[in-house]
Amino acid sequence: MPIAIRAGQSLNRRQWLVRSAATCAVAGLGSLARPYLSRAADRPLITSGIQSGDVSADSAVVWARADRAARMQVECSTAEDFKTIIGAASADALPASDFTSKVLLGGLPSGQDIFYRVRFESIDTPGLAGETQAGHFRTAPTARSNVSFAWSGDTTGQGWGIDESRGGMRTYRTMLDNRPDFFIHSGDHIYADCPVERELKLPDGGVWRNIVTEEKSVVAQTLAQFRGNYKYNWLDQNFRAFHAAVPLFAQWDDHEVTNDWAPVGTADETGYAGDGSSLLVARARRAFHEFMPMRARPAQEDGRIYRKIAYGPLLDVFMIDMRSYRDSTFNKRDDHGDTCIFGATQLAWLKRELVASDATWKVIAADMPIGLISEDAIALGDGPPERREHEIADLLSFMKRAGIRNTVWLTADMHYTAAHHYDPNRATFQDFEPFWEFVSGPLHAGTWAPAPLDNTFGPKAMFQKGCSGENLAPCFGMQFFGRVDIDGKTEVMTVTLKDVDNRDLWSVDIEPRPDARPGQIMAQHI
Numbered sequence: 001m002p003i004a005i006r007a008g009q010s011l012n013r014r015q016w017l018v019r020s021a022a023t024c025a026v027a028g029l030g031s032l033a034r035p036y037l038s039r040a041a042d043r044p045l046i047t048s049g050i051q052s053g054d055v056s057a058d059s060a061v062v063w064a065r066a067d068r069a070a071r072m073q074v075e076c077s078t079a080e081d082f083k084t085i086i087g088a089a090s091a092d093a094l095p096a097s098d099f100t101s102k103v104l105l106g107g108l109p110s111g112q113d114i115f116y117r118v119r120f121e122s123i124d125t126p127g128l129a130g131e132t133q134a135g136h137f138r139t140a141p142t143a144r145s146n147v148s149f150a151w152s153g154d155t156t157g158q159g160w161g162i163d164e165s166r167g168g169m170r171t172y173r174t175m176l177d178n179r180p181d182f183f184i185h186s187g188d189h190i191y192a193d194c195p196v197e198r199e200l201k202l203p204d205g206g207v208w209r210n211i212v213t214e215e216k217s218v219v220a221q222t223l224a225q226f227r228g229n230y231k232y233n234w235l236d237q238n239f240r241a242f243h244a245a246v247p248l249f250a251q252w253d254d255h256e257v258t259n260d261w262a263p264v265g266t267a268d269e270t271g272y273a274g275d276g277s278s279l280l281v282a283r284a285r286r287a288f289h290e291f292m293p294m295r296a297r298p299a300q301e302d303g304r305i306y307r308k309i310a311y312g313p314l315l316d317v318f319m320i321d322m323r324s325y326r327d328s329t330f331n332k333r334d335d336h337g338d339t340c341i342f343g344a345t346q347l348a349w350l351k352r353e354l355v356a357s358d359a360t361w362k363v364i365a366a367d368m369p370i371g372l373i374s375e376d377a378i379a380l381g382d383g384p385p386e387r388r389e390h391e392i393a394d395l396l397s398f399m400k401r402a403g404i405r406n407t408v409w410l411t412a413d414m415h416y417t418a419a420h421h422y423d424p425n426r427a428t429f430q431d432f433e434p435f436w437e438f439v440s441g442p443l444h445a446g447t448w449a450p451a452p453l454d455n456t457f458g459p460k461a462m463f464q465k466g467c468s469g470e471n472l473a474p475c476f477g478m479q480f481f482g483r484v485d486i487d488g489k490t491e492v493m494t495v496t497l498k499d500v501d502n503r504d505l506w507s508v509d510i511e512p513r514p515d516a517r518p519g520q521i522m523a524q525h526i
Helices: 013-018 170-177 223-233 237-245 279-291 344-356 389-402
Strands: 022-024 046-053 060-066 070-077 087-093 100-105 113-121 132-138 147-152 182-185 199-201 207-209 248-250 307-310 315-319 361-365 407-411 417-422 435-439 459-465 470-472 480-486 493-499 504-510
Touching: 046 113, 046 132, 046 223, 046 237, 046 248, 060 070, 060 087, 060 113, 060 132, 070 100, 087 100, 132 237, 147 170, 170 237, 170 480, 223 279, 248 315, 315 344, 344 389, 417 493, 417 504, 435 493, 459 504
Parallel strands: 147 182, 182 248, 315 361, 361 407, 407 435
Antiparallel strands: 022 132, 046 060, 060 100, 070 087, 070 113, 113 132, 147 480, 199 207, 307 315, 417 435, 417 459, 480 493, 493 504
């Protein structure tokens, strides 16, 4: 249960991280105006919890959702008791955004634990406000210091919703216990195409009993149903506690819309806009942006998800989008013509940003893996690059020529966990430097068996763990995430694959190599 925090009460950081999603008493909360007495029903309330995201050295996005039209008020402090307020912001939560609201807190000190609190105030009656909830994030450092983060993906998939008798979404609680500086969600925050039924039978004779809602009981087609998929996840107490305490770096994949979708070739029974674009995708994209604590993009980049998040001198995170610009629904050898997984604009952006990066480590957060054979992804089978593999080959050879080193790929999508090492000495295509790719998930969905690897880029499975069949329920313990630790002194990156019970399944220390980049010459040839 969330812990109530009163003015003057102090909690240490462990209590914040383990017992977050806290609720503060409204009275006596510093510079937040004290509301006058009124019936509780008149006060706007926080629904769906609070969260932060896209944290930098001096700023962060804070998100919350109200139960009606209201004004979100946010304050932050470096002190748990909020005696000194270092920043404040407000924004309206209106029906057009399903009463979601987010603000950008700026001017924050770097490398600091920041405590923030949120409440909603009546737009019509200033001073009339509901309860306050408090959260935490840590700003990125500007000096070389330790960095720790987690990643995974795939939430509420294959009909496995919230069974409170089995602890709900337990992986979120386990990740919270790891106290990461931030969390990368690699996509499939929701499964819009997977309704949640009240009961599911388990192979051991047991019964999985879901919390059910009207909007999550059908395949999402309307905007309200897509929004309802996100609201469903917030019903879980582990989910709420985690997101109140750990900043989110969000990207998406197919199930935010529908299984294996692509801009071209996805049938849309709901219809198309005047420019021929899918209304289903538009609704899904709108709901995604409403519910994710992402920074607003310029008008000409409306809806763009790929971006770079700088997290100090040791780490740049490149959040890429392998879904929105791909060529077609399926990846088949007999498909000809222009093929892509990034698209020309995103690929050029990624090359420019990699060249410009001065960070020791360049983490490429991907929607899906490179070398696992899948008709929905990149790899087609052994042999030289084909179709979408040409873009990967182009990118890898570019990084070699530009002298860009210390790139690590992180992803989920496959519903098991694995460590892949790519080496040109094992590959059909050999014009690249060796690199690591790590796969970890699901967070709370069905587990699958490991998939075969394609030798095009020479991957070798150094570790993999999944189930022997398919769609194994979360209660059987095959839920996974990864943890990354970067040592501030040695700059060594340690990657650990973990399970829902916090067991270390496999780990590797990766020594950084000095970049061999010839200045900015390569940028002129992108």
